[in-house]
Amino acid sequence: xxxxxxxxxxxxxxxxxxxxxxxxxxxxxxxxxxxxxxxxxxxxxxxxxxxxxxxxxxxxxxxxxxxxxxxxxxxxxxxxxxxxxxxxxxxxxxxxxxxxxxxxxxxxxxxxxxxxxxxxxxxxxxxxxxxxxxxxxxxxxxxxxxxxxxxxxxxxxxxxxxxxxxxxxxxxxxxxxxxxxxxxxxxxx
Amino acid sequence: xxxxxxxxxxxxxxxxxxxxxxxxxxxxxxxxxxxxxxxxxxxxxxxxxxxxxxxxxxxxxxxxxxxxxxxxxxxxxxxxxxxxxxxxxxxxxxxxxxxxxxxxxxxxxxxxxxxxxxxxxxxxxxxxxxxxxxxxxxxxxxxxxxxxxxxxxxxxxxxxxxxxxxxxxxxxxxxxxxxxxxxxxxxxx
Numbered sequence: 459x460x461x462x463x464x465x466x467x468x469x470x471x472x473x474x475x476x477x478x479x480x481x482x483x484x485x486x487x488x489x490x491x492x493x494x495x496x497x498x499x500x501x502x503x504x505x506x507x508x509x510x511x512x513x514x515x516x517x518x519x520x521x522x523x524x525x526x527x528x529x530x531x532x533x534x535x536x537x538x539x540x541x542x543x544x545x546x547x548x549x550x551x552x553x554x555x556x557x558x559x560x561x562x563x564x565x566x567x568x569x570x571x572x573x574x575x576x577x578x579x580x581x582x583x584x585x586x587x588x589x590x591x592x593x594x595x596x597x598x599x600x601x602x603x604x605x606x607x608x609x610x611x612x613x614x615x616x617x618x619x620x621x622x623x624x625x626x627x628x629x630x631x632x633x634x635x636x637x638x639x640x641x642x643x644x645x646x647x
Numbered sequence: 648x649x650x651x652x653x654x655x656x657x658x659x660x661x662x663x664x665x666x667x668x669x670x671x672x673x674x675x676x677x678x679x680x681x682x683x684x685x686x687x688x689x690x691x692x693x694x695x696x697x698x699x700x701x702x703x704x705x706x707x708x709x710x711x712x713x714x715x716x717x718x719x720x721x722x723x724x725x726x727x728x729x730x731x732x733x734x735x736x737x738x739x740x741x742x743x744x745x746x747x748x749x750x751x752x753x754x755x756x757x758x759x760x761x762x763x764x765x766x767x768x769x770x771x772x773x774x775x776x777x778x779x780x781x782x783x784x785x786x787x788x789x790x791x792x793x794x795x796x797x798x799x800x801x802x803x804x805x806x807x808x809x810x811x812x813x814x815x816x817x818x819x820x821x822x823x824x825x826x827x828x829x830x831x832x833x834x835x836x
Contacts, residue, residue, distance in 0.1 A: 483760055485674040559760060567813040568757050571672055571748055578813075585815060609821050616815075617806020624756040624767075626774060626805075632798050636829070643828040 468505050470495035475516035480562050484513065484569045484577070514576035517566060521584045524563070529591060538599030539646050542592065542611065546637045549615060553622035553629030560623020561585075564616050588612065599646035607644040611637065657694050659684035664705035669751050673702065673758045673766070703765035706755060710773045713752070718780060727788030728835050731781065731800065735826045738804060742811035742818030749812020750774075753805050777801065788835035796833040800826065 465473070474494040478486045488509050492499050506512040530536065530544045552558050559565065563581040570578050593608035601607045614636055621627040641647075654662070663683040667675045677698050681688050695701040719725065719733045741747050748754065752770040759767050782797035790796045803825055810816040830836075 481760065483674075483758055485672075560757060564809060564813070565757050567815075568749060568754050568809065569672055571670065573814050582813070582815065606821065606824065609816055610825050613803065613806040613810055613816070613821065613825065615806070616809050617802040617804070620753060620757065620805050620809050621802055624753070624771070625762050626756075626771065627798055627802070632795065632802065635795065636799050636802065639828060639832040640825070643832075 467495065467497040467501050471497055471502060471505060471512060472516045472519050475512050476520050476562075479513060479516070479566065480559055484566060510576050513566070514580045517563065517577055517580045517584070520562070521580070524584065525587070528588070538595040539641055542595050542599075542641065542646070543634065543637060545591075546611075546614070546618075546633045549618050549622075550629045550633040553618065553627065553633075558622055561616065561619040564620060565623070585612070585616075588615065596644065596646060599641075601644040601646050603644065607640065607646065610640050610644075614640070656684065656686040656690055660686055660691060660694060660701060661705045661708050664701050665709050665751075668702060668705070668755065669748060670746075673755060699765050702755070703769045706752065706766055706769045706773070709751070710769070713773065714776070717777070727784040728830055731784050731788075731830065731835070732823065732826060734780075734800075735803070735807075735822045738807050738811075739818045739822040742807065742816065742822075747811055750805065750808040753809060754812070774801070774805075777804065785833065785835060788830075790833040790835050792833065796829065796835065799829050799833075803829070 471491065474491050475486075478491060478494055482490075488499060488502065491509070491512070492502050495502075497505075502512070506515065528545050528548050530541045534541070536544075563584045566581045567573075567578050572578055573582070589608050589612045592611040593604050596604035596607040596611075614633065618627075618629055618633050622629050660680065663680050664675075667680060667683055671679075677688060677691065680698070680701070681691050684691075686694075691701070695704065717734050717737050719730045723730070725733075752773045755770045756762075756767050761767055762771070778797050778801045781800040782793050785793035785796040785800075803822065807816075807818055807822050811818050
């Protein structure tokens with residue numbers, strides 16, 4: 459962050475909150491966040507009501523990058539089956555990245571254990587949008603039960619990213635065959 | 648815990664650590680743990696080297712109950728397919744329990760984000776044993792690729808329990824059909 463001399467204190471706080479909570483967990487202290495952002499605690503509390511609000515805002519801000527990294531372009535013209543598989547190729551690839559700690563939107567919900575926390579709500583919504591993407595593609599792809607397929611794909615997404623994040627599995631050769639089996643069984647060819 | 652007057656300070660600390668970290672996360676303070684256990688901090692440090700060691704020991708102690716709750720009896724005489732499905736019936740049932748917060752052995756690894764932490768190591772080993780159970784049943788059941796099936800079942804286990812734990816899915820009608828599809832595709836009939 460040292461080179462981003464033109465970024466505002468607000469942007470630096472959002473960046474620090476996203477990076478440090480992903481690496482160290484939601485228990486990261488306000489002092490550490492402010493230090494990493496080069497912002498005083500006083501300034502932080504002028505910008506955000508609380509650490510909870512800062513965390514929620516940082517997840518909100520990352521959502522578009524998260525979606526852009528995972529989802530295919532809306533108008534890529536490829537069939538639904540390929541658009542779904544595209545997402546899981548991205549997931550499988552992340553599994554090989556040493557710094558990967560799993561889906562940040564799953565992790566924050568597991569860590570906070572409080573569904574009414576502002577950051578949990580943001581995370582829940584971002585993941586609901588992912589399930590909605592799967593459901594839409596499942597419908598367009600003629601799935602027998604688009605709701606079931608969307609839930610299955612969300613389950614695979616979270617299971618894969620969680621297991622890769624804790625180092626239980628590198629996902630190589632695992633995710634694609636699993637999704638192909640589910641797509642075949644759902645009638646999405 | 649108020650009625651367990653005969654339990655030792657050690658047992659009460661292990662119980663409090665398991666219960667409170669599951670409910671509130673690994674960030675729970677030593678003070679809160681000692682208070683819930685009715686044990687002084689001084690006594691705690693006579694029994695455990697650190698909070699990390701207490702947490703690891705509490706996960707270790709819960710492992711046999713975790714396994715007993717999830718796995719079928721070793722000698723139940725049922726075919727591998729049914730023995731695997733038994734585990735996932737248990738998972739699906741947990742999804743409907745309001746206090747369910749997902750698999751404690753997954754949660755602690757996601758929360759700690761440190762694979763060398765003594766509690767992460769215990770959790771990692773307990774889940775490896777689960778994968779080994781799946782692999783053993785997959786082999787006995789004639790799976791084309793027992794390793795792949797064991798990884799897939801572990802992925803479904805973690806994905807399902809994570810999503811139920813955060814309230815993203817109640818698992819009803821989701822887990823069994825998913826596992827049946829994977830077993831069919833693997834040739835385990």
